[in-house]
Amino acid sequence: MDRRIFGVETEFGISHRPVEGRGLPPDELARYLFRPVVEFGRSSNIFIPNGSRLYLDVGSHPEYASAECADLIDLIANENAGDRIMHDLAVAAEKAIHLDGFSGQIYVLKNNVDSAGNSYGSHENYLIPRTTHFRRLSGILLPFLVTRQIISGAGRVVPATDETEAHFAFSQRADHMWEGISSATTRARPIINTRDEPHSDAATHRRLHVIVGDSNMSTTTALLRYGSTDLVLRMIEAGVPIGDYELENPISAIRHISHDITGHAAVRVRGAEDHTAVQIQRGLLQRAQRFVAEHGAHHEHVETVLELWERALESVETGDHTLIDHDIDWAIKKRLVEEVADARGLEMGHRRLEQVDMAYHDVNPDRGLFHMLRRRGRATDVLDAGAVTEAMITPPATRAALRGQVVSTARAYGAQSTVDWVHHKLTDRPLDAVMLKDPFAVVDSRIDALLDKLGDRSSQLRERTLDERRGSGASLALTDRYALLGEPERDEPPLI
Amino acid sequence: MASQPQKQPRRPGGEDDQSPEAAAQAKANPQASQQAEELDSLLDEIDTVLESNAEEFVSSFVQKGGQ
Numbered sequence: 001m002d003r004r005i006f007g008v009e010t011e012f013g014i015s016h017r018p019v020e021g022r023g024l025p026p027d028e029l030a031r032y033l034f035r036p037v038v039e040f041g042r043s044s045n046i047f048i049p050n051g052s053r054l055y056l057d058v059g060s061h062p063e064y065a066s067a068e069c070a071d072l073i074d075l076i077a078n079e080n081a082g083d084r085i086m087h088d089l090a091v092a093a094e095k096a097i098h099l100d101g102f103s104g105q106i107y108v109l110k111n112n113v114d115s116a117g118n119s120y121g122s123h124e125n126y127l128i129p130r131t132t133h134f135r136r137l138s139g140i141l142l143p144f145l146v147t148r149q150i151i152s153g154a155g156r157v158v159p160a161t162d163e164t165e166a167h168f169a170f171s172q173r174a175d176h177m178w179e180g181i182s183s184a185t186t187r188a189r190p191i192i193n194t195r196d197e198p199h200s201d202a203a204t205h206r207r208l209h210v211i212v213g214d215s216n217m218s219t220t221t222a223l224l225r226y227g228s229t230d231l232v233l234r235m236i237e238a239g240v241p242i243g244d245y246e247l248e249n250p251i252s253a254i255r256h257i258s259h260d261i262t263g264h265a266a267v268r269v270r271g272a273e274d275h276t277a278v279q280i281q282r283g284l285l286q287r288a289q290r291f292v293a294e295h296g297a298h299h300e301h302v303e304t305v306l307e308l309w310e311r312a313l314e315s316v317e318t319g320d321h322t323l324i325d326h327d328i329d330w331a332i333k334k335r336l337v338e339e340v341a342d343a344r345g346l347e348m349g350h351r352r353l354e355q356v357d358m359a360y361h362d363v364n365p366d367r368g369l370f371h372m373l374r375r376r377g378r379a380t381d382v383l384d385a386g387a388v389t390e391a392m393i394t395p396p397a398t399r400a401a402l403r404g405q406v407v408s409t410a411r412a413y414g415a416q417s418t419v420d421w422v423h424h425k426l427t428d429r430p431l432d433a434v435m436l437k438d439p440f441a442v443v444d445s446r447i448d449a450l451l452d453k454l455g456d457r458s459s460q461l462r463e464r465t466l467d468e469r470r471g472s473g474a475s476l477a478l479t480d481r482y483a484l485l486g487e488p489e490r491d492e493p494p495l496i
Numbered sequence: 497m498a499s500q501p502q503k504q505p506r507r508p509g510g511e512d513d514q515s516p517e518a519a520a521q522a523k524a525n526p527q528a529s530q531q532a533e534e535l536d537s538l539l540d541e542i543d544t545v546l547e548s549n550a551e552e553f554v555s556s557f558v559q560k561g562g563q
Contacts, residue, residue: 013557013559015556017547017553022556023556026558026560027560060559060560061559061560107557114557114558115554115555115556115557115558116558116559118558118559120559339538340539340542343535343536343539344539350550351550351551351554351555352550354550354554355546355547355550355553356542356546358554358557366545369542369545372538372541372545376534376538
């Protein structure tokens with residue numbers, strides 16, 4: 001597919017640190033966090049004006065599902081809008097708990113492990129043609145995903161166990177994958193999930209659901225992660241021959257690779273010699289380079305993706321991690337951890353280094369260590385200034401734009417609407433529900449007709465400015481896009 | 497199959513025990529000394545934002561399992 005729909009669902013970890021004593025338990029804290037969400041949308045599971053979805057998932061994880069995007073930079077901006085929303089919610093929740101007599105700070109971490117061994121994910125969705133042969137897909141994609149951690153892992157300070165010393169690993173999620181392919185998520189936790197909810201025309205498409213990825217703080221790493229995966233899918237779809245790296249045991253391989261930061265860990269490939277992750281990745285990269293040379297770049301970021309991919313592999317292969325320590329999360333984090341350890345005289349097992357690891361993922365732009373490094377020029381960024389703010393209020397140019405239009409228009413007229421990824425209806429007009437199966441569609445006459453029933457939009461609605469919207473809600477993303485003309489701007493209720 | 501990373505003890509260090517030679521070298525190389533200053537400033541800023549009790553911060557960060 002030359003054009004593809006992408007999406008990513010991020011589960012966040014949360015923590016309350018009072019001045020002394022124990023913090024609020026996660027479920028209670030999550031309720032505080034989502035209070036502005038419930039105030040805005042009357043539920044803790046809502047689609048918001050930028051087309052994405054906010055909800056509380058299994059185990060009280062706040063979760064943000066990006067709107068469907070057709071461009072990688074749009075995807076990364078929309079994903080980062082979710083991080084910003086979580087930060088806004090944390091700020092509001094902190095005020096709320098202080099009013100209720102609790103002290104301290106609230107942390108929202110975009111990471112994938114806690115100190116008790118629980119894991120939560122960053123799930124990618126890729127729209128693929130239904131004609132893609134599933135056996136071919138898994139045979140090529142699984143070895144790619146198992147080894148992808150060396151180019152896009154978030155890095156982890158792994159505490160000592162009875163068997164192993166404390167050490168630095170490529171991945172957060174690797175130890176928490178239990179199966180290669182399965183239809184269950186919470187129970188079996190497979191690398192590729194086969195539950196078939198295409199959210200589009202099931203006759204032509206399926207939605208590939210990948211749950212093995214680490215949450216990335218670096219937008220550059222995110223570009224490489226999504227961009228390389230898209231290229232591999234594109235080659236699978238085109239039917240070109242690709243080297244056979246089918247792994248004998250994907251789960252043992254993914255863990256083995258993660259824990260050897262030298263990149264020398266060799267894994268069993270069916271019917272071949274043992275391979276290192278670099279060898280498998282390099283084989284796929286070379287095939288992708290040839291494919292792009294023959295077929296041309298299908299989007300404007302391909303060259304950047306290939307350059308980063310090559311450089312990341314060279315870095316792991318040579319052990320010269322300075323090649324990528326501004327661009328790839330695990331290397332950015334590893335350098336920081338080593339600097340703190342050196343300067344403060346700490347050994348790898350020291351809790352302070354685990355704390356540095358966690359704080360790297362803090363979504364708070366002032367307090368989070370990744371954000372601190374970016375401010376200081378120690379981490380690159382593929383997004384323009386202002387892109388995240390824009391993505392908080394503007395849906396990407398896909399079906400999400402129509403969803404956002406329904407949500408925002410209904411709100412302006414004070415009408416109730418119900419939307420999901422595919423369905424759109426005004427609660428008062430249940431028979432006029434509109435089903436949008438094409439995720440690429442940005443206009444649809446049925447949606448126009450539905451919204452025309454609310455009133456003459458062109459004369460009655462006025463788009464509110466960014467300044468008007470700022471400060472009128474706990475988060476910019478939870479403010480109304482339109483004002484109904486002829487009515488004075490109503491004051492939002494105070495944020496409590 | 498390669499083994500797990502082995503423990504590599506670190507020499508305790510820090511600004512205090514920087515040798516006179518190292519200090520002189522830093523002075524002779526303005527770029528290195530600027531980098532050292534930037535690193536000190538980064539580490540100081542990190543100390544101001546991190547909760548001082550690392551053990552409690554880490555051990556209290558417990559979620560329920562997700563997907």
